Amino acid sequence: MRFMFLALTAFVSLAVPRTASGCLNGVELEVDPEVGAMQSAERALTANRTLDAARAALRVSPDVRSFRGGTGIARRAARVVALAVTRLGGSLPGVSGFSARSDAQRTRNLTWAIATLTAVAQGRANDPVADTDLAEALARNPATRGEGMRRLEALASRELVTSAHAWLLVAEGRAAAQQAARAELALDRCRAMSRSPAMCVVRRA
Amino acid sequence: MVVLVALAAVARARSHRGEVTLDDAAHPPAMASGDEGRALLARFECNRCHDGTGLASVARERHCVRCHQEVHQGTFTPPVPAATLARWQQHIVHLREVPSLAALGSRLRSEWVEAYLLAPHALRPELGATMPRLALNTHDARTLARWLTEGPRVRASVTGNGARGRTRYGALGCGTCHQFSGASAPAAAPAPLSLTPDEFARARSLAPDLRSTRDRWIPSAVAAHLMNPRATVPDGVMPSFGLSAGDAADLAIFVLTTPLAPLATRHVPPRPARLARPVRWSEVESRVLRRTCWHCHSEPDFARGEGGVGNVGGFGFAPRGVNLASYEGLYAGVLSPTGERESLLRPGPDGVAPLVRVLLARQAEEAGARVEGVRGMPLGLPALAPDEIALVDTWIAQGARVDGE
Numbered sequence: 109m110r111f112m113f114l115a116l117t118a119f120v121s122l123a124v125p126r127t128a129s130g131c132l133n134g135v136e137l138e139v140d141p142e143v144g145a146m147q148s149a150e151r152a153l154t155a156n157r158t159l160d161a162a163r164a165a166l167r168v169s170p171d172v173r174s175f176r177g178g179t180g181i182a183r184r185a186a187r188v189v190a191l192a193v194t195r196l197g198g199s200l201p202g203v204s205g206f207s208a209r210s211d212a213q214r215t216r217n218l219t220w221a222i223a224t225l226t227a228v229a230q231g232r233a234n235d236p237v238a239d240t241d242l243a244e245a246l247a248r249n250p251a252t253r254g255e256g257m258r259r260l261e262a263l264a265s266r267e268l269v270t271s272a273h274a275w276l277l278v279a280e281g282r283a284a285a286q287q288a289a290r291a292e293l294a295l296d297r298c299r300a301m302s303r304s305p306a307m308c309v310v311r312r313a
Numbered sequence: 314m315v316v317l318v319a320l321a322a323v324a325r326a327r328s329h330r331g332e333v334t335l336d337d338a339a340h341p342p343a344m345a346s347g348d349e350g351r352a353l354l355a356r357f358e359c360n361r362c363h364d365g366t367g368l369a370s371v372a373r374e375r376h377c378v379r380c381h382q383e384v385h386q387g388t389f390t391p392p393v394p395a396a397t398l399a400r401w402q403q404h405i406v407h408l409r410e411v412p413s414l415a416a417l418g419s420r421l422r423s424e425w426v427e428a429y430l431l432a433p434h435a436l437r438p439e440l441g442a443t444m445p446r447l448a449l450n451t452h453d454a455r456t457l458a459r460w461l462t463e464g465p466r467v468r469a470s471v472t473g474n475g476a477r478g479r480t481r482y483g484a485l486g487c488g489t490c491h492q493f494s495g496a497s498a499p500a501a502a503p504a505p506l507s508l509t510p511d512e513f514a515r516a517r518s519l520a521p522d523l524r525s526t527r528d529r530w531i532p533s534a535v536a537a538h539l540m541n542p543r544a545t546v547p548d549g550v551m552p553s554f555g556l557s558a559g560d561a562a563d564l565a566i567f568v569l570t571t572p573l574a575p576l577a578t579r580h581v582p583p584r585p586a587r588l589a590r591p592v593r594w595s596e597v598e599s600r601v602l603r604r605t606c607w608h609c610h611s612e613p614d615f616a617r618g619e620g621g622v623g624n625v626g627g628f629g630f631a632p633r634g635v636n637l638a639s640y641e642g643l644y645a646g647v648l649s650p651t652g653e654r655e656s657l658l659r660p661g662p663d664g665v666a667p668l669v670r671v672l673l674a675r676q677a678e679e680a681g682a683r684v685e686g687v688r689g690m691p692l693g694l695p696a697l698a699p700d701e702i703a704l705v706d707t708w709i710a711q712g713a714r715v716d717g718e
Contacts, residue, residue, distance in 0.1 A: 134607055135380070135401075136616050139391055143615050154640065155718065184614050235634065236645040236654055267656040270644040272715075300714040301644070 142168050142181050149188050154271075155303045162192035162200050173205060173220070177227040187228050187241060190221040194245040195273060221245050222252065236268040244274045247281075257281045264294065272302030276310075283310045333566050334472040335532035340422045350460020357447055357457070357629040364548060365415025374619050375627070381405045404604075407441040407694055410518050413548045418464035420534035420545050427451075427458035429529075433693075434681070436525055438492050439518045445693030446678070448629050469533035471562050471569075478567025485554055485564075490520035495573035506552050516550045524576075527569045536565035579680040584665075584673060585703035592708040594640060594715050601701050602637045605691050610637040623692070640715050643668075658713050669706045672697050 136143045149164035166172065169185030177183075192200060198214030198221075200206035208214040222245045229238040240263055247256025257277070263269045264278050279294035291310060298308035351367070354360075360368040362377035373379045383389040384401045393401075417426070429436075431454045433444035449457070482488070483499025490504070490513075508516065526535060534545055539561035542551040556564070606623075613620030615638070626632035631650070635657070636642030646656045647667065657668040665673070675689030675696040689696070697705075708714075 134603065138397055139393060147615070150639070154715070179618060180614050234648060234652070234654055237636075237641050266646075266654065267659045268644070268646055268654055270641040296712075300712045301640075303715055303718050305717065 146181050146184050146188075150184065153188050153191060156307065158192045158195050159200060159203070162189045162203060162206070165189050165192075166203065172224070175224055175227065177231050179231065183228055183231065186224050187238075190224040190228075190245065191241055193217050193221040194225075194248050218245075218249055222249060236263060237270045239263060240268075240270040240274045244271065244277060247274075247277045264297075269297065272298045272300075272308065275301060276308055279308070280310050331474045331476060332472055333475060333570055334470050335566070335569060336470040337468050337531050337533050338470075340424075340531050346456045346459035346463065350456050350463075353449075353453055353457045354460060357449065357453075358627055359414065361627065362411045363414045364411075365413040365417075374617065378408050378411050381409050385409060408608075410440065410515055411442075412437075412519055413546065414461060415547050416464075416545065418462040420530055420538065421462055422529060422531060423458045423462040425529045426462055427454045430454040430457060432683075435679075436521045436529075437519055438522055439520065441518075441695055443693050445628065446688060471533045471536040471565050473536070473559070473562030473564070473566035475563070475567040475570050477560075478563035478565065479571065481556075481560055481564045482567055487523075487564075490517045491523050492520075493523040493568075495524055495576055496571050498571075504552075505554070508552070512550075516552065519550050523568050524573060530569075532565070532569055535569060536561045539564050581677045581680045581682050582699065585699040585706065587710055588703055588707040592704055592711060594708065594713075597705055597708045598640075601697065601705055602643070605694065605697065606637040608694075609692065610635040612636050612638040612642065623690075644713075658709050660709075666706070666709045669702065669709065672702045672705065676702075 137147060138144070145164060145168045149161050149168065152158075152164060153161035165185040165188035169182050172182070172186040172189045175182060175186035189200075189206070193206060198216075198218040199208035200217075206217060208217055222242070225238070225242040225245050229235070229242045232238040239259065243256050243259035243263065245256070246252040247260055249256070260269065260274055260278050261281070264275070269275050269278065275294050275298035279291045279298060282288075282291035282294055295308050295310065299305040302308055354366055355368060358371075360366045361371050361375055370376075373383070380389070384398065384405055387398065389398065389401075429444065430447070430449060431451065433446055435443050437443075479499065483502055486502045486504030486506075487493075488498060488501030521529075530538075536558070538545040538551070539554070540556050540558060542549055542553055607621070609621035609623035611621045611624060613625055619625065620636065622628050622630060623633055623635045632648065634645070634648040634654075636645060643657060646654050646658075649655050655667065658666050660666045661670070670684075670687055671690040674684040674687040675691065677684050678689040679696050691697070696702075
């Protein structure tokens with residue numbers, strides 16, 4: 109009996125790792141296939157596999173066109189597809205409903221992307237991820253570029269830009285304004301946050 | 314205050330042929346706090362962790378330990394592959410047990426509960442998790458303490474022989490589960506009980522360090538508890554040893570009056586030195602954020618809206634919007650008390666990033682210090698190891714880079 113208790117004591121004291129393992133997201137990622145698939149789509153987007161990301165998001169939530177606000181997986185899918193549309197100039201080649209053959213279709217897709225990211229941001233007040241995404245979409249659209257750049261600079265001043273793509277836009281804006289040193293700072297942030305730092309090059313207008 | 318009351322109680326003790334009497338009179342029942350106490354209990358969501366609050370139970374997703382218990386009991390739903398369950402069981406160490414608050418008034422002193430709520434500290438050495446430092450003021454703490462400990466109580470006293478109690482302490486194997494810091498207690502003998510490994514682990518994890526008993530408990534309740542643990546703690550795990558009234562009284566007097574050596578002073582550890590090697594994001598994510606921080610700082614969209622207390626609020630805390638479940642989320646920072654977003658990564662004037670500052674503050678809290686204006690993280694869990702803090706600090710100092718392709 110004595111041995112049993114001493115052995116148990118030693119086991120409980122020494123054999124168990126002294127760490128906690130986060131749950132919530134961790135559990136949902138494993139028990140809900142949609143959550144796991146959606147996270148994969150987001151990781152593809154972060155890794156600049158933009159078209160793959162959009163396709164993966166649409167497999168989880170095909171009806172993103174009808175997104176008008178909401179939460180959960182639908183919101184995340186809409187965000188991924190809208191950002192993909194934004195970054196690929198208004199067309200997702202080979203993706204039904206998002207493949208544009210004309211400038212008018214591209215414009216329509218870009219307008220949808222801005223509306224969608226606006227709805228996402230409205231549902232996540234004061235969330236820099238949503239604010240950065242929307243600002244990026246606005247900055248990529250000639251009609252709203254000024255507003256988008258103003259929002260991006262406001263986020264950059266507080267170190268709250270949450271994507272490499274957005275930092276690149278900030279760098280381009282600063283370079284266009286002849287602010288070489290500040291543009292280089294933004295490129296540094298772009299390179300830090302990008303899985304493909306080679307993308308962080310200011311394109312000459 | 315607590316110390317003074319304890320000293321007064323001891324001073325009132327009478328000694329006769331080695332016997333000591335401790336009177337409950339030094340610890341009158343708490344004054345009723347009425348509806349305000351219950352409202353505070355609901356505001357601070359005590360029922361998310363504790364049973365026995367009198368409040369309705371909460372959903373599993375919002376409960377501190379229920380999910381962990383189900384994983385360890387193998388009753389988790391929806392069913393997951395056995396390998397997954399086994400992996401979770403290996404990972405889940407903390408927050409498997411939380412003491413019940415049922416019938417606290419029959420045993421605990423209101424003034425101690427108040428002080429503990431204001432400055433929580435480790436009571437149960439094997440539990441790991443501690444009561445989190447909530448955002449409550451002195452009035453809140455007093456009102457809550459009164460609500461938790463109010464109720465009818467029979468004034469009594471306990472008379473016993475501490476030397477006999479000490480012998481009994483050794484023979485019963487109390488040290489198998491309990492630590493008794495600073496006491497000259499007999500070495501742990503095997504407890505004369507038949508417990509399954511799970512029962513033993515549970516009992517051991519909830520067993521308090523008996524050093525605190527004289528500050529926490531009403532004297533006569535200690536003896537009553539030793540005689541019939543279920544009478545004082547209806548849903549507790551302390552086993553019954555079938556003690557006579559005399560044996561229980563002797564043991565209680567030993568626990569309540571044996572001299573205690575002062576504990577070694579705990580010093581706030583120095584800030585861990587940054588690492589000389591490159592640190593990758595994936596390492597920070599897997600070793601720190603995912604293991605520990607995700608508990609309370611996760612993505613609501615991935616968890617049916619429950620992003621954890623540190624994101625969507627709870628336990629009386631306002632939402633802080635911290636999402637450490639993704640790289641982008643980490644860059645999104647934290648909502649300040651004034652509602653402004655602030656970076657978790659941008660170093661302050663002292664060169665320390667806010668994310669690192671809260672980790673260091675938890676180390677300080679464990680040493681009994683408090684960093685003004687900073688709540689140590691992880692809240693209510695052991696501080697990260699120095700090498701883990703150094704990992705985060707170094708990664709931020711190296712530019713907080715995501716891993717390249």
